Amino acid sequence: MNLELSPEQQAFRDEVRTFLRENLTPELQHGQRYTTAVYPEPHISGPWQQALQRKGWLVPMWPREWGGTGWNAAQRFIFESECALAGAPLVHPMGVRLVGPVILRFGTEEQKRQYLPRILNSEDYWCQGFSEPGAGSDLASLKMTAVSDGDDYILNGSKIWTTHAHHANMMFALVRTSNEGKRQEGITFLLIDMKSPGIEVHRIDTIGGDYDVNQVFFTDVRVSKANRVGAENAGWDCAKYLLEFERGAGIFSGRLRSQLKRVGAAIDELQAQGKDVRRDVRLVARFGEVCADLDCFEMMELRIMGTLQPGQNPGPVSSILKLRASRMKQAIAELGVEILGPQALQWNAEEHQEGSLLPLLVPDYLNSRAFTIFGGAAEVQLTIIAKSVVGV
Ligand SMILES: Cc1cc2nc3c(=O)[nH]c(=O)nc-3n(C[C@H](O)[C@H](O)[C@H](O)COP(=O)(O)OP(=O)(O)OC[C@H]3O[C@@H](n4cnc5c(N)ncnc54)[C@H](O)[C@@H]3O)c2cc1C
Numbered sequence: 279m280n281l282e283l284s285p286e287q288q289a290f291r292d293e294v295r296t297f298l299r300e301n302l303t304p305e306l307q308h309g310q311r312y313t314t315a316v317y318p319e320p321h322i323s324g325p326w327q328q329a330l331q332r333k334g335w336l337v338p339m340w341p342r343e344w345g346g347t348g349w350n351a352a353q354r355f356i357f358e359s360e361c362a363l364a365g366a367p368l369v370h371p372m373g374v375r376l377v378g379p380v381i382l383r384f385g386t387e388e389q390k391r392q393y394l395p396r397i398l399n400s401e402d403y404w405c406q407g408f409s410e411p412g413a414g415s416d417l418a419s420l421k422m423t424a425v426s427d428g429d430d431y432i433l434n435g436s437k438i439w440t441t442h443a444h445h446a447n448m449m450f451a452l453v454r455t456s457n458e459g460k461r462q463e464g465i466t467f468l469l470i471d472m473k474s475p476g477i478e479v480h481r482i483d484t485i486g487g488d489y490d491v492n493q494v495f496f497t498d499v500r501v502s503k504a505n506r507v508g509a510e511n512a513g514w515d516c517a518k519y520l521l522e523f524e525r526g527a528g529i530f531s532g533r534l535r536s537q538l539k540r541v542g543a544a545i546d547e548l549q550a551q552g553k554d555v556r557r558d559v560r561l562v563a564r565f566g567e568v569c570a571d572l573d574c575f576e577m578m579e580l581r582i583m584g585t586l587q588p589g590q591n592p593g594p595v596s597s598i599l600k601l602r603a604s605r606m607k608q609a610i611a612e613l614g615v616e617i618l619g620p621q622a623l624q625w626n627a628e629e630h631q632e633g634s635l636l637p638l639l640v641p642d643y644l645n646s647r648a649f650t651i652f653g654g655a656a657e658v659q660l661t662i663i664a665k666s667v668v669g670v
Pocket residue numbers: 316405406407408409410412413414415416438439440441442490491648651652653654655656657658661
């Protein structure tokens with residue numbers, strides 16, 4: 279593979295770097311650096327998304343008429359990697375990467391006009407209502423009901439692990455509209471105003487001490503049929519399309535490299551405190567292994583990206599990227615805890631030590647466990663890879 283950037287690619291990289299220098303404020307860098315939860319809080323991701331939108335770079339994968347950039351794979355890779363290495367906040371994916379593409383593909387013209395500009399301008403903050411108690415990997419077993427009543431549906435049931443539902447004003451959800459035939463054929467995709475009467479959001483604290491996820495209860499919640507995307511009972515098509523974006527439309531290696539840099543900076547901090555981590559042969563060897571793994575992953579990601587046309591999604595191969603990236607994420611987080619040694623046991627979620635990276639290593643490790651669960655558990659990805667990629 280030729281990894282030398284062409285003169286055009288170098289010029290593009292320089293444009294990205296200039297944009298980052300001019301728009302990525304120290305406050306935003308600080309916010310991302312000290313985020314241990316899966317996504318940064320809206321006061322960190324929001325201003326960054328607005329800066330990207332002003333430049334026309336918020337939704338590279340969307341069609342050009344709706345704000346897409348038409349970038350090829352190399353440009354997307356350069357952009358994502360430069361943003362990650364500069365410490366830019368993660369874009370909140372629910373609107374931009376998940377429901378946006380579904381509305382573009384399955385929505386009516388009116389839904390596109392109503393929702394897409396509001397995603398672009400960060401006016402709506404979306405959450406994802408797919409999982410339920412008893413319906414995670416086996417999503418088709420979901421039970422939350424939507425019963426037809428004139429121009430509305432009436433919703434009853436509960437969604438769980440709903441990331442940032444406490445911040446969101448909109449939810450996209452899968453609901454059961456029929457129990458006839460195959461389970462997948464009775465599911466409908468709805469857009470729900472979170473201020474509708476009958477919705478309650480209950481906080482769930484995660485093991486890493488962050489407040490990221492919720493259980494959301496619905497009691498006789500009315501949703502207009504105008505908020506249905508696609509036909510009644512055809513929501514499974516929207517869900518499958520969306521899950522492809524959830525699993526693999528991201529570019530992971532830049533973020534992983536940035537996480538590894540953070541572990542490197544933590545080593546420097548420990549050295550400065552007199553703990554000679556660099557003389558620990560076992561740790562140094564482990565650090566080398568993780569670096570080599572990351573190089574291999576980056577090559578694989580580049581190779582897969584290189585086969586895609588602008589706007590194209592990797593399809594089932596995205597399961598390989600998702601699986602490898604989430605395991606790399608965990609390996610780097612484990613390294614962070616290993617360098618702390620017994621000091622890791624003293625971690626206390628209530629204690630924050632401004633300016634030090636060391637207190638972040640344990641919550642980073644604990645929260646990294648979730649990466650092989652959400653967006654499709656590791657075992658489920660392995661089954662997809664076996665069936666759809668390897669063909670066994
Ligand atoms: C931090 C976090 C944020 C999340 N955010 C959201 C969100 O915003 N919106 C949302 O809808 N959901 C969200 N989820 C839920 C997530 O999608 C589910 O947790 C996930 O789909 C797994 O479902 P489950 O938790 O019910 O576990 P289960 O599906 O019950 O799985 C339990 C175990 O069984 C294994 N297993 C299950 N089925 C199979 C199989 N067929 N073959 C082999 N092994 C199997 C799994 O791999 C896992 O190890 C989030 C989860 C987490 C952890």
